[in-house]
Amino acid sequence: MANERLDLVFSTLSDATRRAVVERLVGGPASVTELAAPHDMALPTFMRHLKVLETAGLVRSVKKGRVRTCHIEAAPLMEVQGWLAWQRQVWEQRLDRLDALALSLEKDME
Amino acid sequence: MANERLDLVFSTLSDATRRAVVERLVGGPASVTELAAPHDMALPTFMRHLKVLETAGLVRSVKKGRVRTCHIEAAPLMEVQGWLAWQRQVWEQRLDRLDALALSLEKDME
DNA sequence: TTAACACTTAGCATAATCACTAAGTATCTA
DNA sequence: TAGATACTTAGTGATTATGCTAAGTGTTAA
Numbered sequence: 001m002a003n004e005r006l007d008l009v010f011s012t013l014s015d016a017t018r019r020a021v022v023e024r025l026v027g028g029p030a031s032v033t034e035l036a037a038p039h040d041m042a043l044p045t046f047m048r049h050l051k052v053l054e055t056a057g058l059v060r061s062v063k064k065g066r067v068r069t070c071h072i073e074a075a076p077l078m079e080v081q082g083w084l085a086w087q088r089q090v091w092e093q094r095l096d097r098l099d100a101l102a103l104s105l106e107k108d109m110e
Numbered sequence: 111m112a113n114e115r116l117d118l119v120f121s122t123l124s125d126a127t128r129r130a131v132v133e134r135l136v137g138g139p140a141s142v143t144e145l146a147a148p149h150d151m152a153l154p155t156f157m158r159h160l161k162v163l164e165t166a167g168l169v170r171s172v173k174k175g176r177v178r179t180c181h182i183e184a185a186p187l188m189e190v191q192g193w194l195a196w197q198r199q200v201w202e203q204r205l206d207r208l209d210a211l212a213l214s215l216e217k218d219m220e
Numbered sequence: 221t222t223a224a225c226a227c228t229t230a231g232c233a234t235a236a237t238c239a240c241t242a243a244g245t246a247t248c249t250a
Numbered sequence: 251t252a253g254a255t256a257c258t259t260a261g262t263g264a265t266t267a268t269g270c271t272a273a274g275t276g277t278t279a280a
Contacts, residue, residue: 007124014121015238016113019193026201033256043257045239052237066247066256074201081194083129084187091136091184125268143226153227155269162267176226176277 005057006083009076012056017041018049022058025072032061032068115167116193119186122166127151128159132168135182142171142178 013019017039024035036046050070053059058077061070123129131145146156160180163169168187171180 003126003129006129007126010120010129011124014117014124016117019113019116022197023200026197026204028204031256041238042240044241044259047258048238063257066245068257072201074198077194077197081191081198084191084194087132087136087187088184088191090133091182094136094138121267141226151268152270154229154271157228158268173227176275178227 003083005076005079008056009058009080012052012058013080015049015052017046018053021049021053021070022072022077025059025070029069029071032070035070113193115186115189118166119168119190122162122168123190125159125162127156128163131159131163131180132182132187135169135180139179139181142180145180 013022020038021035024030032047032050035050036043039046050059050061054061056076057073059070060073061068063069123132127149130148134140134145142157142160145160146153149156160169160171164171166186167183169180170183171178173179
């Protein structure tokens with residue numbers, strides 16, 4: 001199960017600055033300057049984070065004149081959610097089996 | 111919104127080997143040797159991955175005799191799921207507003 | 221009581237990540 | 251058209267991550 005996309009998306013989301021950009025962009029598109037404003041770092045450094053987000057497919061952008069406008073791409077987030085949902089399902093199934101086992105053991109003691 | 115726990119959990123899950131360990135452990139506990147078997151790497155290297163998982167709180171382990179048994183801890187996964195669910199909610203609310211806007215524009219054209 | 225087993229520690233090499241500054245390009249405004 | 255604006259590129263340094271081998275510790279089985 002070598003899913004390189006998941007590697008990329010998880011590692012991209014492991015940085016607080018990049019998660020903050022996602023949190024901002026789910027609310028609607030924004031320019032690079034707008035996105036960078038709340039972050040106390042040099043612009044090239046911030047642009048690097050944006051590039052990481054784009055490489056992971058989490059953000060798309062278009063440049064019009066001198067302004068680059070960024071928007072979120074939901075699909076990769078859904079992929080992560082899917083993986084988590086799968087783990088949760090397997091985990092809960094196991095707990096159910098353990099419950100069933102405990103119940104049957106109780107029954108045996110009657 | 112500086113959530114260091116999320117940093118840690120996301121970066122931990124950004125590695126395919128570590129995700130594979132999680133996928134194995136949601137099905138039930140296992141020893142280090144068992145966990146390492148499918149992975150083509152030196153044992154100390156694999157142990158390092160396990161340590162990363164433990165540091166992130168995703169895995170707990172107990173040693174009995176010479177065998178260390180590992181099990182999953184679900185809470186950090188839930189935290190990630192929570193963050194994703196939040197983004198999804200904001201995103202869908204925005205889409206709903208856009209839909210409503212489109213509808214009202216259509217109405218205006220009648 | 222030896223030998224195998226299951227880790228565990230230590231140390232090292234390579235590569236990736238994250239920050240910076242300095243300087244450059246393209247676009248818009250006055 | 252001069253200057254401000256909005257990125258963009260290039261280059262540097264520090265830190266962290268991921269892999270390895272070699273050697274060590276404690277436990278169990280023969």
